[in-house]
Amino acid sequence: MEISEKKISRILNPTAIDLGDYVINPFRGCAYGCLYCYVRSNRVVSRIGKPWGTYLEVRINAPELLEKELVKNKPRAVLLGSTTECFQPAEGKYRLTKKILEILNRFQVPYSILTRSPLITEYLELLKSGLCRKIYFTINSFGQEWKNLFEPLTPSFDLRKNAINLLLKEKIPVLPYFSPLLPGISHYKNIFAEIPLAERVEFESLNFNLPTINDIIKEITLIDEGLAKNYRRIQQEPDFYNYTWKTIKDNINKQAQACGKSFEIYIHKFGGYFENKYGA
Ligand code: SF4
Numbered sequence: 433m434e435i436s437e438k439k440i441s442r443i444l445n446p447t448a449i450d451l452g453d454y455v456i457n458p459f460r461g462c463a464y465g466c467l468y469c470y471v472r473s474n475r476v477v478s479r480i481g482k483p484w485g486t487y488l489e490v491r492i493n494a495p496e497l498l499e500k501e502l503v504k505n506k507p508r509a510v511l512l513g514s515t516t517e518c519f520q521p522a523e524g525k526y527r528l529t530k531k532i533l534e535i536l537n538r539f540q541v542p543y544s545i546l547t548r549s550p551l552i553t554e555y556l557e558l559l560k561s562g563l564c565r566k567i568y569f570t571i572n573s574f575g576q577e578w579k580n581l582f583e584p585l586t587p588s589f590d591l592r593k594n595a596i597n598l599l600l601k602e603k604i605p606v607l608p609y610f611s612p613l614l615p616g617i618s619h620y621k622n623i624f625a626e627i628p629l630a631e632r633v634e635f636e637s638l639n640f641n642l643p644t645i646n647d648i649i650k651e652i653t654l655i656d657e658g659l660a661k662n663y664r665r666i667q668q669e670p671d672f673y674n675y676t677w678k679t680i681k682d683n684i685n686k687q688a689q690a691c692g693k694s695f696e697i698y699i700h701k702f703g704g705y706f707e708n709k710y711g712a
Pocket of ligand 1: 462463464465466468469470471515516517548
């Protein structure tokens with residue numbers, strides 16, 4: 433992992449998504465390097481020319497810049513972590529996200545956060561400011577062999593579930609976000625019971641429109657050829673695609689009803705095009 437420090441010229445980047453007018457990413461790159469990460473296909477990232485997950489630029493002047501930018505321009509809301517993990521191991525050393533949260537609290541700017549790292553629980557007091565609108569905490573559940581393939585370096589699912597339970601206990605607005613749902617791989621049925629305080633869980637299907645989908649299927653072949661064939665069918669046959677996701681949705685629905693919980697499942701369109709909506 434190559435870690436470098438960099439001074440940047442802007443930290444608030446405009447975005448069209450509805451979670452904020454701007455995104456904030458204190459790092460470029462990500463130490464976790466998930467196989468299905470949509471940022472892998474980002475134009476800016478491709479131009480860097482290094483494999484995703486092998487480098488991390490630490491934007492060391494991010495807090496200082498943020499303070500200056502907020503004096504000129506107060507956003508309605510911002511989103512943290514659209515193209516990186518703000519609470520990855522380097523945060524433990526640099527504490528950039530911590531400083532950013534302190535500044536957002538001081539300037540009274542509401543924020544949402546995308547994360548999959550339990551390190552966020554170190555900032556409980558900052559998150560209790562009332563400005564944290566929502567933490568979308570990504571979770572999944574599959575055996576170690578699949579984890580080694582898809583996201584070998586991320587914190588374990590148990591640690592993440594514990595972190596979600598702790599945040600919920602502390603009344604921090606956290607939404608367990610089960611993503612990506614991997615047909616035949618993700619064990620999604622017990623998730624409602626495993627996060628007992630969560631009234632709602634949201635799910636997102638694997639995006640078969642990812643530019644890297646063929647690489648993903650190739651990797652699945654190395655572990656389970658039959659399953660990889662199934663993935664090819666899902667990728668190529670609209671009826672099978674719809675059948676697969678409907679079956680999964682029905683199963684989740686049954687489970688949610690049994691536990692008295694609500695859920696939403698976002699299913700990407702068959703044959704749609706991939707767009708990285710969060711920007712660099
Ligand atoms: S943690 Fe998030 S940003 Fe990092 S590689 Fe995984 S999906 Fe991408």
